[in-house]
Amino acid sequence: MKGLEKFNELVAAFSALPTIGKKSALRLAYHVCIKDPLLGSKLAYHIEESIRMIKKCTQCGALSENELCEVCSNIERNHNIICIVQDSKDVLVLEDSRSYDGLYFVLDDTSEENIIKLRSMIEHNKTTEIFFAFTQGLNSDAIVFFIEEKLKDLNLSFSQIAQGIPSGVSLENVDFVSLHKAISHRTKLD
Amino acid sequence: MKGLEKFNELVAAFSALPTIGKKSALRLAYHVCIKDPLLGSKLAYHIEESIRMIKKCTQCGALSENELCEVCSNIERNHNIICIVQDSKDVLVLEDSRSYDGLYFVLDDTSEENIIKLRSMIEHNKTTEIFFAFTQGLNSDAIVFFIEEKLKDLNLSFSQIAQGIPSGVSLENVDFVSLHKAISHRTKLD
Structure with missing residues (x-):
């Protein structure tokens, strides 16, 4: 929707995930932004933390902290x-x-x-x-x-x-x- | 999995979203954390921005910036x-x-x-x-x-x-x- 650029970008980011279509992306964006912003903040935090902390095990290549x-x-x-x-x-x-x-x-x-x-x-x-x-x-x-x-x-x-x-x-x-x-x-x- | 607390918390946050089950949550967490961390960072950023910027229109109650x-x-x-x-x-x-x-x-x-x-x-x-x-x-x-x-x-x-x-x-x-x-x-x- 026009005038909701921030929200539209969030919908676009969700729909770039695998198996998430346009309608699901809208529903998820609405949920984390309006229905449950606490869960939204938690999700954003855990995404950033995981990207920062998770690496590959130097011996076997599995995920590891x-x-x-x-x-x-x-x-x-x-x-x-x-x-x-x-x-x-x-x-x-x-x-x-x-x-x-x-x-x-x-x-x-x-x-x-x-x-x-x-x-x-x-x-x-x-x-x-x-x-x-x-x-x-x-x-x-x-x-x-x-x-x-x-x-x-x-x-x-x-x-x-x-x-x-x-x-x-x-x-x-x-x-x-x-x-x-x-x-x-x-x-x-x- | 044991020893991957950060990752487990991310999976838990994803599966708290509506219509996302345990298997989808694992797949999404893996995607944003390992397959496409750039998309992951973008998603985290847009969630936080949307929560911060989107409010209700004072006249009609629709979403608005x-x-x-x-x-x-x-x-x-x-x-x-x-x-x-x-x-x-x-x-x-x-x-x-x-x-x-x-x-x-x-x-x-x-x-x-x-x-x-x-x-x-x-x-x-x-x-x-x-x-x-x-x-x-x-x-x-x-x-x-x-x-x-x-x-x-x-x-x-x-x-x-x-x-x-x-x-x-x-x-x-x-x-x-x-x-x-x-x-x-x-x-x-x-």
Whole structure:
């Protein structure tokens, strides 16, 4: 609306966020500005604080407030296994699930520098297993193969996150690639 | 995740917004903090600026950066008609539609003070028509009736936003109340 330049800029900033459309942006802008300015101030403060404080762990690349992240600096984690993910967001998801107690390595690109970092992390932690937890896609198999090749002299075992049908999803709603893999990787019942 | 208190607080602030769930909050926090910190800083700045600058128009109650909003201070608007809405957000929506050129009045409650403000606005602008644009609900008819009673000595004409079926929505998807009103308010073809 004309004459509300500040407000229009706020709406524009909200709608630049992923998955936020014009109508949602207007609703959110109105909420933080008029309905709940206290929440608005809090949100603005936490955005600035997070940008200032959150960096990448120097060893594994996960999000951290310190040089080393909580996982890397925790001596009780299982140092025998490193889980390789493509995005530091995946570490948050896996940690939230509380189903994994090893280390992580964020491989956001396959540059030589990243491979050297991974090798030195493996040697430093005397790791014996590399566990790939990639989002399945056309190039994830290629990256797995590439990393295996690069590390084959280290005498590691390699594993990959299980693929199949998610729980609670009926077969008709599963795409054909997942269905195909779920059938060919079927597990034996004891 | 443990050890990421700043980030967790940011996720919590995002998920306190309306219609933003835990997963969306995580995605948004990650985006403003890691993927696009420039957008993050911009968003934080615009939230603070908007909270500081946006107030209510002293005449009509719509959002404004000045004492009087753009609509009230625009002498080219039609002062004969005042559109009464329940929320200042509705003014933004109606202005965006560019289908109305009169004045507005935000009636967020039916307090005596608000009625006095509305009366003085009507007298000051020599308004002749009051146009209700309420979200239809159980109490909107009661509020319309209440306002009509309060203003009956001013010799005004009253109108209300047309109800019916929205364009592009098939009949099977229209609720019964709307369908009933759309039938009883059917318009004559010329």
